[in-house]
Amino acid sequence: MPYSAQEAEAKWQSVWRERATFAAVTDPSRPKYYVLEMFPYPSGRLHVGHVRNYTMGDVVARYKRAQGFNVLHPMGWDAFGLPAENAAIAGGIHPKEWTYANIRVMRGQLQRMGIAYDWAREIATCHPDYYRHEQKMFLDFLKAGLAYRRESWVNWDPEEHTVLANEQVIDGRGWRSGAPVEKRLLSQWFLRITNYADELLDALKTLDRWPERVRIMQENWIGRSEGARVWWKLAGRPDKLEVFTTRPDTLFGASFVAVSPNHPLATTLAESNPPLADFIAECNRVGTSEAAIETAEKKGFDTGLKAVHPLDPNWKLPVYVANFVLMEYGAGALFGCPAHDQRDFEFAAKYRLPIVSVVRPRDADDSYHVGSEPYVDQGGVLFNSQFLNGLGVAEAKTAMIARLEKLGAGEGTVQFRLRDWGVSRQRYWGCPIPVIHCAKCGIVPVPEKDLPVRLPDDVTFDRPGNPLDHHPTWKHVNCPTCGGKAQRETDTFDTFFESSWYFARFCSPRAPIAFERRDVDYWLPVDQYIGGIEHAVLHLLYSRFFTRALRDCGYLDLAEPFAGLFTQGMVCHETYQDEAGNWLFPEEAMTGPDGAVAPGITVGRSEKMSKSKKNVVGLETITEQYGADTARLYLLSDSPPERDLEWTDSGVEGIWRYVNRLVRLVENAKLPPPGAAPADHPARRAIHRAIAAVTDDFDKFRFNRAVARIRELTNLLEDDGASLPPAVLREGIEAAVRLVNPIMPHLAEELWHGLGHATLLADQPWPMADAALLIDEFVKVAVQVNGKLRATIDLPRDADQDAASKAALAQEGVVRAIDGKSVRKVIVVPNRIVNLVV
RNA sequence: GCCGGUGUGGCGGAAUGGUAGACGCGACGGACUCAAAAUCCGUUUCUCGCAAGGGAGUGGGGGUUCGAGUCCCUUCACCGGCACCA
Secondary structure, three states: OOOOHHHHHHHHHHHHHHOOOOOOOOOOOOOEEEEEEOOOOOOOOOEHHHHHHHHHHHHHHHHHHHOOOEEEOOOEEOOOOHHHHHHHHHHOOOHHHHHHHHHHHHHHHHHHOOOOOOHHHOEEOOOHHHHHHHHHHHHHHHHOOOEEEEEEEEEEEOOOOEEEOHHHEEOOEEOOOOOEOEEEEEEEEEEOHHHHHHHHHHHHHHOOEOOHHHHHHHHHHHOEEEEEEEEEEEOOOOOEEEEEEOOHHHHHHOOEEEEOOOOHHHHHHHHOOHHHHHHHHHHHHOOHHHHHHOOOOOOEEEEEEEEEEOOEEEEEEEEEEEOOOOOOOOOOEEEEOHHHOHHHHHHHHHHOOOOOOOEEOOOOOOOOOOOOOOOOOOOOEEOOOHHHOOOEHHHHHHHHHHHHHHHOOEEEEEEEOOOOEEOEEOOOOOOEOOEEEEOOOEEEEOOHHHOOOOOOOOOOOOOOOOHHHHOOOOOEEEOOOOOOEEEEOOOEEOOHHHHOOHHHHOOOOOOOOOOOHHHHHHHOOEOEEEEOHHHOOOHHHHHHHHHHHHHHOOOOOOOOOEOEEEEOOOEEEEEEEOOOOOEEOHHHHOOOHHHOOOOOOEEEEEEEOOHHHOOOOEHHHHHHHOOHHHHHHHHHOOOOOOOOEEOOHHHHHHHHHHHHHHHHHHHHOOOOOOOOOOOOOHHHHHHHHHHHHHHHHHHOOOHHHHHHHHHHHHHHHHHHHHHOOHHHHHHHHHHHHHHHOOOOHHHHHHHHHHOOOOOOHHHOOOOOOOHHHHOOOEEEEEEEEOOEEEEEEEEEOOOOHHHHHHHHHOOHHHHHHHOOOOOOEEEEEOOOEEEEEO
């Protein structure tokens, strides 16, 4: 009879729950280990693709616990967000109800998977007991000058009717809706993440347990570039024009100055210049998304103004308004040096501007002139450039900046691509921003005694826009300062606000303040964080910033929240479409004979499991048929954890067969009672090698290899079990059960119990490999002739070189390969290889 | 365009510069069975050969080395990030 996973899993889950086996208690006398998986948005039901990272986190948590660490492994819900509001609009269910209903379902699913969470620490970010603390944080940020309000052009998602941060715009589209983003001018709250640009960049170097890839992505996102501000006088006008450049060395090659269509100078000039106004309007009409498509077309409008070269009062350059100049970067203005910049080169060619070469390759002379391509290499030498002549590019930059500073015409500066984080969202289902707008007093923070500013429940979704704005009474309040009539801020925080500090709240989930100092000092940083690569710059950058902001407001003493980061691969599955192109669920497609794909259905390539393409396998489908352990082992087998995993029915069946083989192995073994000391036997070496290898694999996140080692061990015990001394067989079986425990904890408890133990396996220490048994007396040594394998020989361990080469030369295959030629050289790598060079 | 990653059997993938293909999936053959399922045993990189035994082989080309999937150069393909960023 096959193993009843249903029964065993329910039993052990209730034992763990009753004994509070996985409850974490702050205890500075013990070494701690904080394992965290990125908490989910409660969007509905989990499918098998969702639970891979929770399974990995659970293996780490159980493994570290067995090694004696005080483990914190919590779970919660990133519960604010748009889908809840969309559900309200579509189905008439309140976002709160929808969210909590989903939480109930998903909590049940995670519990069914047997993940060892300390459920007493569960949090939901939509609860006032959570979000009240971030309202306080915001007020502290405001005091510290880390939060501010300004009018700005924002990314507007026309589908979601809300603002998006730069990090949330992917290829000109909303990261969630996929709708082309528009530009709008709105008054918004911002957090000064740019204050920390240098620190966030520099500290990336210290994150040695983060994937290189994620660090590079953040580095690119922060986008530090060194250069200079240069101030240009405008002929006939009192004001100056500031431009930013990374190539101050090429200033003698300048041939034009260009400003953004949104530059104040352009706006001013357009007032009295209708064609320019038309040109600017045309530039703005082309949205961000279309601009990406039309990259080639560079357009400019000659304002007629002349800019005076900062190093030569007699040198005057035309001032253009140009569509390729971004208002948001640098000064919103630049000088063009066509000879040494691709984009300036194209612009100059189009408007017939001079192309003056000022940098030449080292092997060219001063008659050098750029041809059909600009010379952008920075390894060249300056010429045609007065005091810079003969200098390399780097020295020329320094020299030019020094000269500009002396003349008061510019200064060296560092420019970042990173912008401040806009956190205002015109949505209902988020944390209210705790400020009040008073006509008399301006912006007034909500007094701390009035926190939390609660989200009202009685809202309607019958018209577009923000329900908080439509609410009849909620926003009408008296000004805390003057007592006069005033209005609440109706915007709510970007939901990345909640996820920027939840890892700290888990340390003191029920504290009356955000978190207790004693708890965060002990538990933080998170030792191992696990989640998807899609948060490489969003959540992970915000959290790094937020932790620093909290540090500077006295909340904690920490800069980096996540000491170790692992980004897991996705779970993929084939996709199915019918003749009309509709996506089908696997169970809808597999209606042919023997579960084959039904006629007329197209099998598409394997893609990340997603609801929209319906290529998902429900979690219950697997747990009901095979149990949680089978799903857990499958999710960790075969593919390395950082790579994508292909979900197949036959793969799951293979795992299920293995589960039953393990059960039979234990059931059929004739064993002495627990505790029998095994006599020396060669099989013990294999057992202890397996323990050592699996331990190493778990340490290095190589779960697929750990699984292979465990299977090797159980294969050996199955094949040779009958001939092993019973005490040795017991040692081997117990080792296998204990090694597999972090991956299949229910089955392991069941087998442990079946082996006659009254203890809980979850409370047992991790098995130790006996170092003496890891060393073999005899080793297999490969014999090569000219690097080609010709034989293998068994030699005593650490046999000397002469003995090794003699044994090698005695081999029949070796003699044949040498074929009477003389041996010129013998390379002996002890215990590994003998290579004869002939 | 810039930056990064990955290329190994039919498939997923193993391999501190030292016996390439561990472990699995699939396939094929066999045992058990009236039959099937389940289970068990065996084969499974390609190629020549009845066999013994050869030869080739980690995207392509070159190099370093006694020895390269692994290191270096170059090239191709795919994946990811960034991008009128001055």
